[in-house]
Amino acid sequence: MNERHVIDHLDARQPEIVDWLKAFLRIPSVSADPSFAPHMHEARRFLLERLQRIGLSGVRLLDGGGEPAVYGEWNGAPGQPTLMVYGHYDVQPADPLDQWHTPPFEPTEVGGRLYGRGTSDVKGSTAIALEVIASFLAVQGRCPVNIKVFLEGEEETGSPSLRTIVERHRALLQADAVLSADGGRASADVPTINTGARGNAQLEVRLRTAHKDLHSGRYGGGVRNALHEMARLVASLHHPDGGVAVKGFHDGAASPTERQRADTAAFPYDEAAFFSDVGGSAHGEPGYTARERITLRPALDVNGLWGGYTGGGGKTIVPCEAQAKLTTRVVAGQDPRAVIHAVLHHLQRHCPPGCTLDVVAMNDGSPASTLAPHHPLVSAAEAVLERESGLRPIHVRLGASVPVTAIFKEMLGIDTLMFGFNLPDEDVHAPNEFFRLASIRQGTRAWTLLLAELAKHPPASFHVG
């Protein structure tokens, strides 16, 4: 088998691949907002057609009661490993719209970058994976391994029906491992292999101090103010140095191993640039480097907070209500459910008399995922990346969460290699998200080599714990 022809085919098809990706990006498949439901439907039709056209069989939707996943398979390599290729077709909302320099759903090339919502997260890398399969089938009539494509529609909303989908289609989804287009590269300079990700969980609370907003002239100075109390609650979550002050928050968190700390130190990471690029400043748990804090340690962030009058001008009220959205990041060894409950208990314990704290939303979250250092997925990726770059790949962990990896591990017993080609500076979940056009060629080469490399490992070797 010669992957050279597949790579040549992919290289020749680059303009066509970019065009297809742009068409995919023009579909505003925002899963969080119900008013975008027709576009979610449109995105599924678009993918079903593509999977059929590239020659997959069993192309269909897998429904779990929410946004269905798009599925297709190729089973022409008996005895070879079966890889589930994971991507997601939903994207984050584009708000705040006024901060985009180009229309979020009209992909725009500027200086080697493709701007648009979903370019980096994760339609770009999803396109890479699909087009590699397409070229294998077009050039060779076969893939090196068996393939099960699984494209989720709820990644950006926390995968609420993924468990149901897996439960309903457990037999169909049997595989030896998962290759994920989500979970990208850590550096443009050195090859990196994702050996895991933090998990997460979320909580939304409402604090009330009165039945209604009160006139600040008539009540100010004599009554509790919901914003003052919410501020005090939020301030109590962290120590001034940035460490989390919630009792039980760190329970179970595995201390970073020597190998992890060494890998982290080996990673070429310009801390000053990391912060100055975004205008931010280093802050967090004492005793850890910034890079360790954001990959190896748990974190707690308030993602949104509001209360009182937020319109133009002033309004002299004592607000009666304040609301906050919080998320945790958890690491290996932690139960995300226990961690988010620790946060809730902290808030309840610190809620002052005369105030009520209600849970608006809460989920059990998903745990961190971890790939053993000598797992065949890791070995294959190391071989490919070293061949492509001439450099020894560095093991890194993702600070972000890919809950599906934990769900696949728990329900199907299989591990995931995150092999996306996006880069950390591409403003995912923010205005002006972009994907480097060069990453498409790098990604299609690497995925081609990876599928071939994985065929060298016996199926049973992927099931290592």
Place this chain on the structure above:
Amino acid sequence: MNERHVIDHLDARQPEIVDWLKAFLRIPSVSADPSFAPHMHEARRFLLERLQRIGLSGVRLLDGGGEPAVYGEWNGAPGQPTLMVYGHYDVQPADPLDQWHTPPFEPTEVGGRLYGRGTSDVKGSTAIALEVIASFLAVQGRCPVNIKVFLEGEEETGSPSLRTIVERHRALLQADAVLSADGGRASADVPTINTGARGNAQLEVRLRTAHKDLHSGRYGGGVRNALHEMARLVASLHHPDGGVAVKGFHDGAASPTERQRADTAAFPYDEAAFFSDVGGSAHGEPGYTARERITLRPALDVNGLWGGYTGGGGKTIVPCEAQAKLTTRVVAGQDPRAVIHAVLHHLQRHCPPGCTLDVVAMNDGSPASTLAPHHPLVSAAEAVLERESGLRPIHVRLGASVPVTAIFKEMLGIDTLMFGFNLPDEDVHAPNEFFRLASIRQGTRAWTLLLAELAKHPPASFHVG
């Protein structure tokens, strides 16, 4: 002179007065919303016509570049004091409309109450003042004192052009004192005299921790979060017991006098009911009763706060920006400008490294107003209210602010007696605002007696400092 005939005339005219008030209330004179400008014009025409009909001279608009004031005078009592009668014809917006039980601009009588926007604040009390003048002129052909009616059109938007109006018409507006229809009664059970009001000032700030919102997976735990920092700033403004923790915030605040504390204690005030009516709980500066805190002591409230993602569901970001609106209430002896600057300096001093704090809006505010206990305005009001009720009136201070009183004091050197007849529970600035119909008769009697009583004081006696 016998006020009996005037009161009889007013009593006989009650249905006619209510009808006129209703016509006034049907004009949606919302000053805050430019789309209501035609109705502001309509309200002025309506008032100009009324002032002319009741026999005032020099009826005209006084323009300061915003919504003009409506003016008219009666100068037929040479040697007697000249009183400026203040009211305002603008009202608050009626939003949220869906919470009204009756149409806000169709005044509706229900069980002795007149519901509608502006009933209590302050068209009801404005009508009382005008109708008393009308009856004096109708019955006696004269008033006991000289009158200058001044009806503002921008009270609900912070009186932006009032200073210009006064500046341009300084000679016209010379008077010995102001009688204000705004600033109401503190109790339905005992007669009260407003001897002053707290002043106020406002500030809006924006805190930034980065150039853009960051992915909480990629940055969470390693970077400052604007909402955490804003929460810490806001929490630092108050001690846990509710007292203000800002250095310099209390500077200049006159300690409550023995008389003030005795008056406050004498005021029949059911603290438990005050809080349970609104579902709130007592909280504030130690060493003071709730009533003292909201009338005699300065206060600092955050009126609105927001940052990050506030839509449906979750968004895993580290917010880069948080914004807050704050207002102070200041008491006698304080410079509101110094107080609001103390708040700003506190925020700046506590703003952590790597964060920027910008002032979005700030004003110099207006100081508290105070009437000396033996001021002729107070003596006259005491005489009237004691005669009417058989009870010794209690001196109270308003917790709310009436900036016009400070402006008249500063620019014209004259004091204001707030002699409105609304009551604290009438949901001003809120849905279902109402005014008690019985207050119209009580108010027209008291204003009649007050004008007669004021005539007993020589003009110079009103200028007591």
